[in-house]
Amino acid sequence: MATTFKSFLNNDVTSTRTLLHEAIPLTGTIVSGTYEDENIKNFSHGMFQSVYDYPYLSSSANHVFDLTVGYHSDSHFSSSDSTQNAKKINIYNQMAQMLAGHDENGNIRKFDQDGDLTGGRKMESCFFVNFSRLLTKDEIKKGSVQLTFHTGGVYTALDDELTLYDANAQNDYRVNSPAGEYGLLFTSPVANPSSDGAAAHGLIYYQAGIAVVTSSIFGNETFTDLGSDTFADDIGVTNYFGTTDGTGNNIYDSFGDSLASGSISGSCDGIRNRLKNIQFNNTTELNSTIYFCRANHNEFNYSASPTYLSNSKIRVKNTSLDNPVSYITAVGLYSADNELLAVAKLSEPLKKTPETELTLRVRLDY
Numbered sequence: 335m336a337t338t339f340k341s342f343l344n345n346d347v348t349s350t351r352t353l354l355h356e357a358i359p360l361t362g363t364i365v366s367g368t369y370e371d372e373n374i375k376n377f378s379h380g381m382f383q384s385v386y387d388y389p390y391l392s393s394s395a396n397h398v399f400d401l402t403v404g405y406h407s408d409s410h411f412s413s414s415d416s417t418q419n420a421k422k423i424n425i426y427n428q429m430a431q432m433l434a435g436h437d438e439n440g441n442i443r444k445f446d447q448d449g450d451l452t453g454g455r456k457m458e459s460c461f462f463v464n465f466s467r468l469l470t471k472d473e474i475k476k477g478s479v480q481l482t483f484h485t486g487g488v489y490t491a492l493d494d495e496l497t498l499y500d501a502n503a504q505n506d507y508r509v510n511s512p513a514g515e516y517g518l519l520f521t522s523p524v525a526n527p528s529s530d531g532a533a534a535h536g537l538i539y540y541q542a543g544i545a546v547v548t549s550s551i552f553g554n555e556t557f558t559d560l561g562s563d564t565f566a567d568d569i570g571v572t573n574y575f576g577t578t579d580g581t582g583n584n585i586y587d588s589f590g591d592s593l594a595s596g597s598i599s600g601s602c603d604g605i606r607n608r609l610k611n612i613q614f615n616n617t618t619e620l621n622s623t624i625y626f627c628r629a630n631h632n633e634f635n636y637s638a639s640p641t642y643l644s645n646s647k648i649r650v651k652n653t654s655l656d657n658p659v660s661y662i663t664a665v666g667l668y669s670a671d672n673e674l675l676a677v678a679k680l681s682e683p684l685k686k687t688p689e690t691e692l693t694l695r696v697r698l699d700y
Contacts, residue, residue, distance in 0.1 A: 514541030
C-alpha cells in the first residue's frame, strides 16, 4: 500500500477514442447449402428465422442473423386471404416503429425510399436482416455494406445478380431515425449515386445492425421498373421465387405469390436461397483515459517496502554520501479518499534516482 500520493493536474489526464474495424463476410453457401439447413432455426410462432454459422444444436454455433418479411396494411399483398397476414403486418409495423418512428399525428411511418420522410415513394413490402451483435459489435462501418442476391426469373438459373451498396454513406447518411444513423442501399457503388438520380432499394441501420430491403428487387430480372411508381409492390411480374416440390413443380409462381400466399418461413427460405453474399465491416469503439504519471527528480526516490531498510539503513546505499535509489515496478491509481482503484504493472523495474525524472503513461480502456 502506498504511503506517498501525488495528485493529477489537468494536464496529466486526457481521453481518446479509437475505432477498430473487422471485415465480416457471409457467403450464400453458409446461409443456404453447407449444412443442409441444419443451421437454420425456425420457431413455433413462425415470425422469423435464425441463421447460425454451424448447425444450431452444436455448441460451436454462433448466431449470425435473423431473417423475416413483412408488409404494410396498405400493400397490395395485404389481404384476408394472405397467409399469416396479420403477423406480416405486425412485423412491418414493429420494425417501422423501431426504425422509422412516428409522424406528427402519432402514426407509424412507412419506410421511405430516400430517407427524407417528407413524401415520395415508400417501401411497403420488405424483408429484414437483423444481424447479430456478435458480428456488428458497436455498429456497422458506413460505406462498407454490400448485399448480393440472385434475382433471375428461373430459380435453377442463378445467373442474374443484384448487389446493393451503401455507396458514399460515410459522407451522406441520415440521422432522422430513433434507432440512430442509417444509409441508403443503391445498386451502384459509385461515390455519389443519389446525385445521378439513382433509386435506393433498401436501408441499412448502422447502430441497430438491421438491413431493410424492398421486396421489389425480385420483381423484375432486368430491374427496369425498380425506380418506377410501382417499385414498392411490383406484384405483376411472374418471376419464379422459392423451391420446387417433389415433382419439380414451382411452389410459387411469383414473389408476390410467395409473400402473400406463402408463410413467413417459406419466404425466408426463398430469400436465403437467393442470397449470394453479404459483407460489411463492423466497428468496435474503444474509449481510453490516459494518465501521465510524472515522477520529478526529487520524488519517489525512496521505497516504502520494509525490505528497503536493514537495521534502519538503506540497503542500496554503501556509504552515507551515496544517492538514494529506488526501483519502480508498478503504478497505483487511487481515489480522492486514497482507495486503490487500479494497478498498472511495468514490464521491468525502472531505476529512479535524484538525477532522473520519469513519466509513465497509464491507459485505461473501456
